[in-house]
Amino acid sequence: xxxxxxxxxxxxxxxxxxxxxxxxxxxxxxxxxxxxxxxxxxxxxxxxxxxxxxxxxxxxxxxxxxxxxxxxxxxxxxxxxxxxxxxxxxxxxxxxxxxxxxxxxxxxxxxxxxxxxxxxxxxxxxxxxxxxxxxxxxxxxxxxxxxxxxxxxxxxxxxxxxxxxxxxxxxxxxxxxxxxxxxxxxxxxxxxxxxx
DNA sequence: AGGAAGATCTACT
DNA sequence: GTAGATCTTCCTA
Numbered sequence: 601x602x603x604x605x606x607x608x609x610x611x612x613x614x615x616x617x618x619x620x621x622x623x624x625x626x627x628x629x630x631x632x633x634x635x636x637x638x639x640x641x642x643x644x645x646x647x648x649x650x651x652x653x654x655x656x657x658x659x660x661x662x663x664x665x666x667x668x669x670x671x672x673x674x675x676x677x678x679x680x681x682x683x684x685x686x687x688x689x690x691x692x693x694x695x696x697x698x699x700x701x702x703x704x705x706x707x708x709x710x711x712x713x714x715x716x717x718x719x720x721x722x723x724x725x726x727x728x729x730x731x732x733x734x735x736x737x738x739x740x741x742x743x744x745x746x747x748x749x750x751x752x753x754x755x756x757x758x759x760x761x762x763x764x765x766x767x768x769x770x771x772x773x774x775x776x777x778x779x780x781x782x783x784x785x786x787x788x789x790x791x792x793x794x795x796x
Numbered sequence: 797a798g799g800a801a802g803a804t805c806t807a808c809t
Numbered sequence: 810g811t812a813g814a815t816c817t818t819c820c821t822a
Contacts, residue, residue: 645802647802654802655802656801656802659820662820664818664819664820678801678802678818678819679801679816679817679818679819680800680801680802680803680816680817680818681800681801681802681803681804681815681816681817681818682803682804682815682816682817682818683802683803683804683816683817685802685803687802700802702802728803728804729802729803730802730803730804730816731803731804740818771802772802772803773801773802773803774802775801775802793803
């Protein structure tokens with residue numbers, strides 16, 4: 601079997617907004633027992649630190665959010681409204697931040713995702729941050745794992761070479777958003793949670 | 797102990 | 810398409 605190259609750690613050592621934008625089109629790969637589930641990342645959001653009221657790191661470093669202050673390229677997973685949300689830590693050296701993965705386009709293991717989600721429609725499998733984690737069986741157990749390590753249960757790899765247009769908007773569901781638009785998605789992709 | 801939280805599902809118009 | 814109930818941690822009092 602051909603080895604897939606994960607994205608290098610340096611990829612995540614940049615401003616969260618840049619990383620969020622560049623993660624579009626990459627492939628999220630979940631190894632579950634002997635099965636492989638994967639999907640193309642089509643929607644992301646960037647979160648910062650103490651200047652970002654919507655960020656979990658807004659009120660400073662705590663035990664539950666310290667991953668956002670630490671090594672880039674690791675997962676940061678937490679529960680909101682009964683859903684696990686998957687972030688990848690990304691920031692400049694010494695900075696704070698993470699990128700929320702909001703939606704993927706299923707590629708491999710679609711039947712398993714259907715089972716995990718209990719829905720038929722492919723478009724409805726992973727077109728939202730909580731749906732995607734359920735489809736890929738991502739929970740707090742995977743918190744803090746390194747997505748740049750080839751043998752992690754969750755990794756991010758390079759996708760197909762293809763061109764697409766990136767759109768941006770304000771982040772979804774946040775009470776107080778920043779002026780800058782920090783949500784990014786692939787224009788016209790059917791698996792984006794919502795447009796506008 | 798209580799409530800807020802980056803959401804989702806269901807049941808309607 | 811929209812509104813409302815409900816999902817389950819973890820924070821803050």
